[in-house]
Amino acid sequence: MAKKELQEKNVTKKIFVLDTSVILYDHDAVNNFQEHDVAVPVLVLEELDNFKSGNDTRNFEARSFIRLIDQASKSHLINKWFSLKKTSLGKFKIILDENPKKINAEKLFGEGKFDNRILNAALVLKEENPKSKVILVSKDICLRLKAKSLDLYAEDYETGKIKNADELYTGKTELIDFSAEAIDELKKNGTIDASLLNLPYTDSNHFYSLKNKKKSAITFYDATTKSLRNVEQDPIFNIYPRNAEQSFAIDALLNPDIKLVTIQGNAGTGKTLLALASALEQRKNFRQIYITRPIVPLSNKDIGFLPGDVKSKIDPYMAPIWDNLKFIREQFAADEKMLFKIDELIRTEKIEIAPLAFIRGRTITKIFFIVDEAQNLTPHEIKTIISRAGEHTKIVFTGDIYQIDTPYLDSESNGLSYLIENAKKHPLYAHITLQKGERSELANLATELL
Numbered sequence: 001m002a003k004k005e006l007q008e009k010n011v012t013k014k015i016f017v018l019d020t021s022v023i024l025y026d027h028d029a030v031n032n033f034q035e036h037d038v039a040v041p042v043l044v045l046e047e048l049d050n051f052k053s054g055n056d057t058r059n060f061e062a063r064s065f066i067r068l069i070d071q072a073s074k075s076h077l078i079n080k081w082f083s084l085k086k087t088s089l090g091k092f093k094i095i096l097d098e099n100p101k102k103i104n105a106e107k108l109f110g111e112g113k114f115d116n117r118i119l120n121a122a123l124v125l126k127e128e129n130p131k132s133k134v135i136l137v138s139k140d141i142c143l144r145l146k147a148k149s150l151d152l153y154a155e156d157y158e159t160g161k162i163k164n165a166d167e168l169y170t171g172k173t174e175l176i177d178f179s180a181e182a183i184d185e186l187k188k189n190g191t192i193d194a195s196l197l198n199l200p201y202t203d204s205n206h207f208y209s210l211k212n213k214k215k216s217a218i219t220f221y222d223a224t225t226k227s228l229r230n231v232e233q234d235p236i237f238n239i240y241p242r243n244a245e246q247s248f249a250i251d252a253l254l255n256p257d258i259k260l261v262t263i264q265g266n267a268g269t270g271k272t273l274l275a276l277a278s279a280l281e282q283r284k285n286f287r288q289i290y291i292t293r294p295i296v297p298l299s300n301k302d303i304g305f306l307p308g309d310v311k312s313k314i315d316p317y318m319a320p321i322w323d324n325l326k327f328i329r330e331q332f333a334a335d336e337k338m339l340f341k342i343d344e345l346i347r348t349e350k351i352e353i354a355p356l357a358f359i360r361g362r363t364i365t366k367i368f369f370i371v372d373e374a375q376n377l378t379p380h381e382i383k384t385i386i387s388r389a390g391e392h393t394k395i396v397f398t399g400d401i402y403q404i405d406t407p408y409l410d411s412e413s414n415g416l417s418y419l420i421e422n423a424k425k426h427p428l429y430a431h432i433t434l435q436k437g438e439r440s441e442l443a444n445l446a447t448e449l450l
Contacts, residue, residue: 021139027064041121139408165411171431191229238331252430253278265434271398365390375399382415
């Protein structure tokens with residue numbers, strides 16, 4: 001929509017002010033506001049300078065944004081409004097002034113803090129453009145609240161955010177009073193043509209619990225073949241499924257036609273254990289089993305603050321994965337030969353457990369790749385991981401979208417929710433949400449009541 005059209009339709013021109021958290025979430029955010037103008041306080045560039053070194057995704061985002069602005073500055077003064085792209089209808093600039101004439105955030109909230117100086121930059125822009133609606137965009141809830149207290153519009157960055165996380169695709173459906181004849185045919189033949197069954201979700205690979213007054217079956221609908229087949233409830237690597245949901249997860253994890261799997265669920269539902277057991281069950285089909293998780297430092301301190309070498313620094317973060325491997329190993333306590341095989345897999349690095357940052361630059365070929373705690377990833381990080389997949393690779397993301405450890409993500413903006421919502425109709429993808437906790441009755445009490 002051009003400026004002339006905006007005026008004709010009496011639409012208020014908007015100016016969006018982006019803070020550092022938005023850039024670290026998506027370096028291309030400046031290009032995602034359609035016909036509206038976008039500004040970035042110069043303080044953001046100073047903060048990004050502190051993030052430009054390192055292997056984390058936020059370091060990549062910082063470097064990418066700096067390059068983007070550097071490229072633009074070759075033909076424009078960046079403290080004046082200009083178009084970042086030839087096709088862009090909105091303008092961009094860096095805000096230099098931090099001295100609003102009316103309300104001063106530093107005097108109200110304290111001097112020297114970057115957040116307060118960013119607020120002042122937005123307030124200056126508001127004073128300079130009284131006919132425009134100036135909106136601060138931030139992933140930081142506190143900063144948004146402070147902005148609103150100063151009569152400044154503020155909102156979260158919405159790109160990559162799904163709506164209504166509570167209604168997120170679960171990958172499973174229970175159908176009651178299902179045709180007894182169809183269940184009988186499934187039991188007899190193992191599979192049936194689903195075209196006449198009037199099933200929901202026929203555009204996605206999907207799991208169904210079919211129930212009749214006397215009969216029941218758990219099944220998988222293949223969106224490519226349009227067929228419904230039985231799901232077996234057999235153990236994998238001596239780990240037995242304890243409910244239908246876990247059987248669904250195992251089926252997806254073992255299915256060679258499914259290359260991308262997500263498992264979402266509360267703590268104790270068996271997400272990581274099932275993924276690891278299925279990887280070991282198929283160890284001969286893959287060159288390596290790689291298990292990783294993003295490191296979210298406690299108290300915002302980098303792992304460099306921890307004592308010891310690199311292994312000593314990362315081991316505390318990888319402990320839950322080692323715990324699951326130890327549990328699987330205990331299932332073979334009486335089988336010395338299998339115990340030796342598991343230990344050999346670790347010793348020869350056939351099984352590798354390492355932080356996510358360590359895979360940057362690698363091509364993941366013929367690898368069973370498990371990413372634990374995927375709810376702590378951004379949509380861009382999820383995309384980066386999947387784009388590294390080579391031939392004969394299977395990628396599994398596990399996590400709980402309601403247990404996020406990073407302050408700038410939530411149940412709707414994290415990468416796991418984004419992936420589930422956007423990949424659900426792809427033929428190479430399957431998802432299952434685990435709801436029943438199987439860790440212990442005591443653990444279930446915490447999940448359900450506290």
